[in-house]
Amino acid sequence: MAHIPSMTDTSFNAVMNLLRARDVIEERIAGELASVHGLMLKEAMLLMHLEGAPLGRLTRVELAKRLHSSASTVTRMATPMEKLGLVSRQSDDRDARLAFVVLTKAGQIKITEARATLAKQADDLFQDRWQEGEIEALSGLLARLVAGAPGRLA
Amino acid sequence: MAHIPSMTDTSFNAVMNLLRARDVIEERIAGELASVHGLMLKEAMLLMHLEGAPLGRLTRVELAKRLHSSASTVTRMATPMEKLGLVSRQSDDRDARLAFVVLTKAGQIKITEARATLAKQADDLFQDRWQEGEIEALSGLLARLVAGAPGRLA
DNA sequence: TCATAGTGCTTGCAATCGGAAGTACTATGG
């Protein structure tokens, strides 16, 4: 029933483990982020991208690229976040097509709090029998794997 | 605008890199899998789980656990795959509640082909400046991170 | 035995997503 092993198994297994790891970690993180801060994971990601951007703002298409989602999704994400006061809308004088999503003070506070929760969750993940160097190695290998692709934070 | 660094940054960055890596890799893989084999990534995962299961079959709830999705999703995934002949439905004599999803011969062929494509894609991902040992290290660290969680393949 | 609790599956419902189409605006090149 099992397939025949081959040279490509190492890469294949690495990819499978990566897919699974994301599922497991996202399950673990998303619940607490929602209950504690009322944020979906990707909403937190949106805020973090704004946080690191010049003037704390990005266009919707740029956010879509970084979040690996469509422009329509970003539009629909931003609307309720505006109503909550986490972001605001700002148009550009030079180009009337642009509608920046801008991080507000309330959004800054919210993402700072949410990041603390995320950092704590991340620490918990590596709490048992992980050494600092191992975590750095994992992080570095992952970063290298997706080097050049859009969406990097920090 | 950037947050204050702390001891937890290593874990945090590793988690962020993991989330991003999954996005990038899934984008890259899903398209080819769909165009070449007409399969969504999670459909391929479903078939692979069946492939490794005793008698080539699993109940819907067990599949849901392994795929990190809900039972209703598995039900709705299985229906069109039955019509394509990739899986069939089989009830249990001992327990009339159980409705196994069974891998058919056509499903076996399909997943064998799809796995070859996946393996090739995985190889491409690591093609440039990756050594076998580094890929194994990444795979091992990821496996260790999610040890004990459901959904492991092979 | 038989009421109660638990499990497996399906369906209804609301929420979410991506792509296509539409609108508005900007850039390009004669």
Add this chain to the structure above:
DNA sequence: CCATAGTACTTCCGATTGCAAGCACTATGA
């Protein structure tokens, strides 16, 4: 100047998802 092409955003539509509810069946224990 102006036609054409390209970009940014929004909205509509179909598809997908999880949760809650419902149904059918099994296990428990008095």
